[in-house]
Amino acid sequence: MATDIHRTVEAVWRIESPRLIAGLARMVRDVGLAEELAQDALVAALERWPESGVPDNPGAWLMTTAKHRAIDQLRRKKLIERKHEALAHEPEFAPADGGLELEAMLDDDIGDDLLRLIFTACHPVLSAESRAALTLRLMGGLTTDEIARAFLVPEPTIAQRIVRAKRTLADKQIPFEVPRGEERDERLASVLEVLYLIFNEGYAATSGDDWMRPELCSEAMRLGRVLTGLAPQEPEVLGLLALMEIQASRLRARTTSNGEPILLPDQDRSRWDPLLIRRGLAALERIEKLGGTTGPYALQAAIAACHARARTADATDWPRIAALYAALALVMPSPVVELNRAVAVAMASGPEAGLALVDALADEPLLRNYHLLPSVRGDLLSRLQRHDEARDEFERAASLARNTRERSFLQQRAAACADAARSQA
Amino acid sequence: MRFMMLMLPAGYAKATPDTRPDPDAVAKMMVYNKSLQQAGVLLALDGLHPASAGARVTTVDGKVKVNDGPFAEAKEVVGGYWMIDVSSRDEAIAWASRCPLAAGDTIEIRQVFEMADFPAEVQKAADGFQDPRQTAA
Numbered sequence: 001m002a003t004d005i006h007r008t009v010e011a012v013w014r015i016e017s018p019r020l021i022a023g024l025a026r027m028v029r030d031v032g033l034a035e036e037l038a039q040d041a042l043v044a045a046l047e048r049w050p051e052s053g054v055p056d057n058p059g060a061w062l063m064t065t066a067k068h069r070a071i072d073q074l075r076r077k078k079l080i081e082r083k084h085e086a087l088a089h090e091p092e093f094a095p096a097d098g099g100l101e102l103e104a105m106l107d108d109d110i111g112d113d114l115l116r117l118i119f120t121a122c123h124p125v126l127s128a129e130s131r132a133a134l135t136l137r138l139m140g141g142l143t144t145d146e147i148a149r150a151f152l153v154p155e156p157t158i159a160q161r162i163v164r165a166k167r168t169l170a171d172k173q174i175p176f177e178v179p180r181g182e183e184r185d186e187r188l189a190s191v192l193e194v195l196y197l198i199f200n201e202g203y204a205a206t207s208g209d210d211w212m213r214p215e216l217c218s219e220a221m222r223l224g225r226v227l228t229g230l231a232p233q234e235p236e237v238l239g240l241l242a243l244m245e246i247q248a249s250r251l252r253a254r255t256t257s258n259g260e261p262i263l264l265p266d267q268d269r270s271r272w273d274p275l276l277i278r279r280g281l282a283a284l285e286r287i288e289k290l291g292g293t294t295g296p297y298a299l300q301a302a303i304a305a306c307h308a309r310a311r312t313a314d315a316t317d318w319p320r321i322a323a324l325y326a327a328l329a330l331v332m333p334s335p336v337v338e339l340n341r342a343v344a345v346a347m348a349s350g351p352e353a354g355l356a357l358v359d360a361l362a363d364e365p366l367l368r369n370y371h372l373l374p375s376v377r378g379d380l381l382s383r384l385q386r387h388d389e390a391r392d393e394f395e396r397a398a399s400l401a402r403n404t405r406e407r408s409f410l411q412q413r414a415a416a417c418a419d420a421a422r423s424q425a
Numbered sequence: 426m427r428f429m430m431l432m433l434p435a436g437y438a439k440a441t442p443d444t445r446p447d448p449d450a451v452a453k454m455m456v457y458n459k460s461l462q463q464a465g466v467l468l469a470l471d472g473l474h475p476a477s478a479g480a481r482v483t484t485v486d487g488k489v490k491v492n493d494g495p496f497a498e499a500k501e502v503v504g505g506y507w508m509i510d511v512s513s514r515d516e517a518i519a520w521a522s523r524c525p526l527a528a529g530d531t532i533e534i535r536q537v538f539e540m541a542d543f544p545a546e547v548q549k550a551a552d553g554f555q556d557p558r559q560t561a562a
Contacts, residue, residue: 011515015464111463218510225465252540257548275468275508 005050013042016059017141018226020066022113025176027070031120032166035138037073041066114139115230116176118223122191123174130165131194132201133158139226140219150216151201191227192240192297195220199244203251217248228283235292242283242301246308249276261409265313277308296332299324318348335364336372343376351383371400375410378417387421427468427510427537428517434504435529439495442478453525461509461520472505501531508537 017038024034041062055061121134133151136142144162148155168174179187202216224241231237253271255261284305287298303324310316325341338361346354358377367373378393394414401407437444446454461467473479477495484490496502511517514536521532540548 007513007515008519011513011519014512014516015519215512218512222465222510225467226463229463229465257540257545279468 005054006046008054009042009045009049012045012054012058012062014141016062017042018114018117018139019059019110020062021138022117023063023110024066024070025117025120026113027067028074029176030170031117031138031176032170033073035166037066037070038062040069111230112178114226115178118191118227118230119178119187120169120174120176122187122194123169124187124190125172125174126165126168128194128197130161130168131190132198133161134165135194135223136198136219137162139223142219150213150219188231188234188236192236195223195227196240196244196297198223199247203247214248214251217244217251220244221248233290235287235290236295236297238283238287238290239292239295239297239299239301242280242287243297243304245276245283246280246301246304249273249280249308259405261405264307269311269313272308280308281305294327294331296328299328299331303328316347318344322348335361335366336370339367339373339376346380346383351380355380355384369400371397371402371406371410373397374400378413382413382417382420385420385424387417387424391417391421426512426514426539427508428514429535429537430507430509430517430521430524431503431533431535432505432507432524433501433531433533435527435531437504438476438499438502440475440477442475442494444475446472450525450527457524458507460523461507466509466511466516466520467507468510469508470506473503476502 020038020041021031021034024037025031028034028037044065045058045062049055118135118139121138122131126134129151133147136147136150137144142150144159145155148158151158178184199217199220202213202218202220221241221244224237224244227237228234228241249272250264250267252273253262253267253269280301284298284301287293287295287301292298293302303321306317306321306324322341322344325337325344329337329341338357342354342357342361345357355377358373358380361367361373364373374393375397378390378397381387381393382390391414394410394417398407398410398414401410458467458470461470475494476499479494481492481494481496482489483492509517509520511520514534517534517536521534524532526532
């Protein structure tokens with residue numbers, strides 16, 4: 001029974017903690033302190049609920065408990081009288097019945113607070129990995145242990161990362177606010193970057209034995225959906241969500257039951273998740289209505305949608321994908337985008353055209369240790385029947401890949417090229 | 426993990442084909458739906474016409490048999506569903522517990538199968554589909 005309650009409390013925490021921390025942070029103007037207060041309320045719930053039962057409106061219970069502690073804290077810290085009184089006069093939460101209506105009334109307020117919370121957690125003063133950990137902790141309600149397992153990092157490392165991040169925010173006196181104007185755009189870009197980093201960590205784990213850790217993908221999509229609710233007029237937020245949902249629609253088709261990767265053209269498309277594809281395509285339609293189709297995430301989502309719409313690999317609209325990559329290269333110039341464009345051009349106009357673009361990237365310093373450059377080159381060479389060169393490229397790609405599954409896959413391709421070269425000779 | 430929350434409204438098995446939900450109940454439900462959406466857990470939802478407007482298709486001795494609704498034998502029928510993506514069964518229960526239910530309404534929570542839930546031999550049977558050479562283009 002006690003463990004049942006314990007699990008219920010954990011579930012309630014997962015649902016309520018972001019709103020709780022966000023509301024408290026507005027009061028105390030310190031996300032670190034807000035999180036501690038919320039944690040105290042959680043501890044109180046774990047003590048009280050096994051005897052009293054779970055209250056009808058658990059979120060309101062946690063908020064009231066945490067608020068009382070916040071007021072005690074502020075009193076102890078002898079903050080100025082004015083602030084203290086303002087807090088004491090804030091309306092208390094209503095009892096359980098009518099809780100939903102009240103929640104709806106508070107939604108606008110709490111929405112602003114949640115937006116402030118995610119902007120603060122993703123503040124550029126923090127390193128990318130700290131932003132990701134703090135976001136999962138504050139906005140996702142994940143424990144440090146869960147975050148550590150997802151990132152394959154020891155728990156103390158994550159705990160320390162979070163403590164340091166909170167201290168940095170306090171030391172640098174980062175205000176708990178959503179910036180305006182140009183700064184808002186920059187900071188929003190940072191938020192999107194963090195969500196996509198979390199997603200990609202799950203989608204194509206850079207190290208370790210598991211090729212993907214789907215829980216991280218789910219979490220990133222959940223946060224993306226929250227953000228589309230908080231900032232519904234931002235096409236790039238929709239673009240990122242559409243991109244993540246369409247990519248995640250392939251999770252089930254990306255590996256064999258043994259965990260070996262299956263590349264896009266070889267995937268069984270009947271295994272793609274139609275619900276996520278439908279959601280992604282619907283988001284793209286909304287982006288069009290908002291007039292935001294030229295943003296980097298919107299373009300990447302549009303590219304992913306080309307694959308999602310194709311019923312077979314052969315039916316893929318490669319000329320459109322190549323055009324979308326060209327548009328992406330304009331708004332987000334990068335050698336990785338150029339490499340992807342080369343792949344699309346090769347599919348649309350033949351391997352020679354693609355190889356010419358890949359060869360132009362040969363001296364690109366940013367790609368020097370990027371396994372996908374030799375991997376793509378190997379693929380194009382093998383299609384041109386230049387198997388010896390292809391084998392060398394795949395071997396080089398395998399030596400650069402950090403993921404064990406990917407490495408063995410590249411080694412297999414190198415071996416296949418060696419066989420093809422022998423039968424050619 | 427994905428769960429379907431199936432709404433089994435009280436008395437819906439006997440509802441006439443023209444039965445429509447009460448506006449107050451819908452307004453309350455919209456608040457709830459919005460909370461699911463804002464928490465980022467809602468993937469899809471739909472409400473279903475009464476069973477009396479539906480039909481049941483079965484086979485009897487290898488022959489297809491169609492029964493028009495209402496279905497005398499059914500005590501409870503589905504009135505709608507939510508598809509949610511949450512981190513645990515407990516979280517799905519916590520969400521269902523927040524739904525503004527009328528007296529006698531029931532929500533049934535069912536987890537959606539993932540490939541990993543199947544035993545190895547089932548996964549293997551499904552594996553054949555992954556080979557593009559075995560699927561018609």
